[in-house]
Amino acid sequence: MSDAYLALEDGRVIEARGRAPGRTRGELVFTTAYTGYEESLTDPSYEEQVLTFSYPLIGNYGVRSERFESDRVHPRAAIAREFTDDVAEWLAEEGVPAIDHLDTRELVTSIREEGAMRCGLAVGPDATPADAKAELDACKGMSEHVDIGAQVSVEEPTVHEGGSAATVAMIDCGAKGSIAESLLERDATVHVLPYDATPADVAAVDPDLLFISNGPGDPENFEAAEALVDEFVGDLPIAGICLGQQVVANALGGSTEKMDFGHRGVNQPVRDLDTDRVVMTTQNHGYTVGEPGDELNVTQVNVNDGTAEGLENEDLGVITRQYHPEAHPGPNDSLDFFDDVLDLVSTDTPVATSD
Numbered sequence: 139m140s141d142a143y144l145a146l147e148d149g150r151v152i153e154a155r156g157r158a159p160g161r162t163r164g165e166l167v168f169t170t171a172y173t174g175y176e177e178s179l180t181d182p183s184y185e186e187q188v189l190t191f192s193y194p195l196i197g198n199y200g201v202r203s204e205r206f207e208s209d210r211v212h213p214r215a216a217i218a219r220e221f222t223d224d225v226a227e228w229l230a231e232e233g234v235p236a237i238d239h240l241d242t243r244e245l246v247t248s249i250r251e252e253g254a255m256r257c258g259l260a261v262g263p264d265a266t267p268a269d270a271k272a273e274l275d276a277c278k279g280m281s282e283h284v285d286i287g288a289q290v291s292v293e294e295p296t297v298h299e300g301g302s303a304a305t306v307a308m309i310d311c312g313a314k315g316s317i318a319e320s321l322l323e324r325d326a327t328v329h330v331l332p333y334d335a336t337p338a339d340v341a342a343v344d345p346d347l348l349f350i351s352n353g354p355g356d357p358e359n360f361e362a363a364e365a366l367v368d369e370f371v372g373d374l375p376i377a378g379i380c381l382g383q384q385v386v387a388n389a390l391g392g393s394t395e396k397m398d399f400g401h402r403g404v405n406q407p408v409r410d411l412d413t414d415r416v417v418m419t420t421q422n423h424g425y426t427v428g429e430p431g432d433e434l435n436v437t438q439v440n441v442n443d444g445t446a447e448g449l450e451n452e453d454l455g456v457i458t459r460q461y462h463p464e465a466h467p468g469p470n471d472s473l474d475f476f477d478d479v480l481d482l483v484s485t486d487t488p489v490a491t492s493d
């Protein structure tokens with residue numbers, strides 16, 4: 139008798155061991171990251187997804203809140219070959235179902251072959267396969283979560299007072315904490331604004347730079363952020379990370395599309411087309427920029443599949459990354475992105491200034 143069931147869109151129902159109870163649903167994805175489970179589980183970009191860890195043992199160095207990227211767990215559920223008690227207890231306290239003792243190697247292979255798929259989970263002493271299937275039946279596709287920004291963004295503007303290197307208006311589409319920290323460490327002051335901020339809200343903080351954060355779901359559902367890029371491009375330098383890159387591309391004539399199973403891990407190789415240098419990067423995305431449009435140049439590409447990893451327009455002062463230069467988890471090799479971003483302010487790159 140099992141106490142946990144995972145129902146998949148391909149019709150299978152997989153038995154597992156329950157580690158944190160509940161009923162839930164979401165898009166089933168996997169990460170190959172072998173460390174950084176606290177950072178991944180608190181990354182807002184995982185909202186509405188069920189996160190499978192391909193690394194078999196999750197929790198072997200405990201759970202410490204200093205390593206969290208936000209104030210709660212964001213995946214709808216978590217799956218591993220084996221969770222330690224520390225992680226299972228944390229997820230249970232957070233009300234996030236967790237299962238283990240299933241063949242995650244086989245599960246990850248299925249996602250690679252069939253693509254990210256919808257799933258339903260039922261976990262606990264009374265759980266049945268029918269409960270898991272009922273969750274699956276009620277599960278929406280990622281793009282159908284049209285107001286997902288409201289689930290992850292700040293409700294009111296907040297400010298992180300730093301130094302005078304730059305005043306940054308950061309649009310919080312579900313930002314990881316490390317992004318603001320990376321800017322603060324470089325002496326910037328960061329105004330965090332809601333995902334649906336208006337041009338007047340941005341102008342009110344008199345920024346030197348507009349920064350669009352990472353965030354969950356389909357970038358086409360972040361129309362307000364797209365409108366901000368459209369409004370301020372040429373007047374303010376603009377930077378973006380992950381969803382931020384996608385929103386910037388959509389605003390400037392490019393397009394985005396859903397990937398089969400995405401990039402999630404801490405060793406995704408990225409080649410800079412100018413220097414030919416390859417760096418290992420942290421990634422967590424299921425959509426990608428298809429066409430960059432006429433305004434943006436692709437400056438970096440993924441070595442595995444050639445997808446756009448960096449976009450720039452030097453004249454307009456626009457620079458974005460699809461991966462996570464702020465790391466947490468993962469390698470620190472791309473932290474200089476934040477220096478490049480702040481250089482956009484100090485070198486007055488944009489063609490025009492706001493008056």
Ligand SMILES: NC(=O)CC[C@H](N)C(=O)O
Nearest residue numbers: 352353355380381424425
């Ligand atoms: N980490 C992110 O910002 C993810 C971006 C977007 N939600 C995607 O899945 O592609």
